Amino acid sequence: MSFDYPSGKLNMLAKCPSGLEGVLASELEMLGGENISILNRAVAFEGDKRLLYAANYHCRTALRILVPIKQFSILTEQDLYTAVKSVKWEDYFSADQTFAFDSTVNQSVFTHSHYVSQRAKDAIADRFREKTGKRPSVDTENPDFKINIHLSRNELNLSFDSSGDSLHKRGYHISNAEAPLSEVLAAGMILLSGWDGRSTFMDPMCGSGTLLTEAAMIAMNLPAGYFRQEFGFMRWKDFNKPLWEDVLDESLEEQTDIEAEILGSDMSAQNLRSAEANLKQARLHKDVRLSVSKFQDVVPPEGPGTLVTNPPYGERIQVDDIIELYRDLGNVLKRRFSGYKAWVISSDLRAVKMIGLKPMKKHVLFNGPLECRFVGFDLYDGSRRGGNRDQDNL
Numbered sequence: 001m002s003f004d005y006p007s008g009k010l011n012m013l014a015k016c017p018s019g020l021e022g023v024l025a026s027e028l029e030m031l032g033g034e035n036i037s038i039l040n041r042a043v044a045f046e047g048d049k050r051l052l053y054a055a056n057y058h059c060r061t062a063l064r065i066l067v068p069i070k071q072f073s074i075l076t077e078q079d080l081y082t083a084v085k086s087v088k089w090e091d092y093f094s095a096d097q098t099f100a101f102d103s104t105v106n107q108s109v110f111t112h113s114h115y116v117s118q119r120a121k122d123a124i125a126d127r128f129r130e131k132t133g134k135r136p137s138v139d140t141e142n143p144d145f146k147i148n149i150h151l152s153r154n155e156l157n158l159s160f161d162s163s164g165d166s167l168h169k170r171g172y173h174i175s176n177a178e179a180p181l182s183e184v185l186a187a188g189m190i191l192l193s194g195w196d197g198r199s200t201f202m203d204p205m206c207g208s209g210t211l212l213t214e215a216a217m218i219a220m221n222l223p224a225g226y227f228r229q230e231f232g233f234m235r236w237k238d239f240n241k242p243l244w245e246d247v248l249d250e251s252l253e254e255q256t257d258i259e260a261e262i263l264g265s266d267m268s269a270q271n272l273r274s275a276e277a278n279l280k281q282a283r284l285h286k287d288v289r290l291s292v293s294k295f296q297d298v299v300p301p302e303g304p305g306t307l308v309t310n311p312p313y314g315e316r317i318q319v320d321d322i323i324e325l326y327r328d329l330g331n332v333l334k335r336r337f338s339g340y341k342a343w344v345i346s347s348d349l350r351a352v353k354m355i356g357l358k359p360m361k362k363h364v365l366f367n368g369p370l371e372c373r374f375v376g377f378d379l380y381d382g383s384r385r386g387g388n389r390d391q392d393n394l
């Protein structure tokens with residue numbers, strides 16, 4: 001199989017959660033991506049096959065890396081069938097392999113993505129039968145070849161999904177506490193916070209430790225996909241194993257020891273056991289210090305440092321007095337965290353205002369379906385006097 005690009009360059013599309021497009025674009029630029037452009041919940045870029053492998057392995061804020069293969073204008077169901085059937089699928093996977101679709105439909109004549117997948121499946125099966133006498137089967141659980149269908153109004157985009165399983169599945173998360181963050185969102189928050197990877201990092205409401213694990217991986221230059229066994233491209237006909245091994249070898253040379261002190265605490269001993277299990281799975285348990293404690297009792301090391309935390313919002317976790325919790329958080333930050341930058345994500349804007357500090361920066365991020373603000377505070381000496389003048393703009 002070969003992708004039909006005259007210059008040997010692939011057009012690629014990295015998908016990400018809303019609000020992380022800029023961070024992802026920087027990650028891709030660092031990896032050598034060219035012609036990068038920021039879209040809505042995606043970043044388009046160009047590069048070679050090595051970059052395709054590297055983007056899957058390294059990007060902390062990408063959910064999947066797609067290779068757009070063809071675009072069509074379609075009006076009818078027959079157009080959809082004909083368009084999908086016109087692709088030389090047999091060049092990309094064999095009748096002995098399984099395939100599956102990931103379909104999204106936007107303001108189109110087709111209202112159900114399931115229906116679009118069904119017609120596309122018929123088209124592929126019919127083409128294989130005509131060309132090879134055999135047809136591949138669909139396997140929605142563990143397909144060899146994943147095809148992304150994006151239908152927006154009349155525009156049909158077909159892409160190969162080079163990631164397979166979503167890239168937030170890093171391979172270390174074995175134990176859940178309440179309301180864990182997605183690994184991709186956690187990494188994005190740390191990268192947005194501007195933490196340098198060397199000074200102190202803290203999460204005083206760490207739950208299952210997603211922020212801590214991602215922070216430790218960042219501090220070590222450990223690739224986001226380090227613990228993953230598989231990526232979709234490994235089952236492609238054109239998988240270049242030596243090139244992939246080269247990407248792995250190169251990243252080994254860049255890994256370093258952790259200089260930073262990384263500290264996590266939570267008032268729930270049970271949640272902390274989850275954090276410990278996840279860190280152990282990632283073999284990072286010796287690099288992160290955990291303790292059972294209310295954040296109200298935490299005494300941090302002297303700054304500089306960065307605190308990033310995901311407190312309860314009162315949505316998925318009920319807390320008796322959410323307002324009191326955020327007011328306490330504000331007081332603790334003001335009293336004990338001078339020299340730190342503190343970042344808090346929450347969907348409860350009323351509660352965030354109770355922190356009572358003037359934000360230096362804020363981003364709109366989504367934690368699952370919940371629209372959140374990710375708010376940063378600069379706790380320079382005298383921040384108490386910073387007041388809360390800007391609180392209304394959250």
Ligand SMILES: C[S@@+](CC[C@H](N)C(=O)[O-])C[C@H]1O[C@@H](n2cnc3c(N)ncnc32)[C@H](O)[C@@H]1O
Binds near residue numbers: 210311
């Ligand atoms: C939304 S969860 C954090 C989830 C975490 N980011 C993860 O990925 O698993 C909020 C956590 O705050 C903890 N918590 C609530 N109130 C606390 C307090 N006063 N002190 C310390 N931890 C607290 C809860 O036990 C819970 O684990």
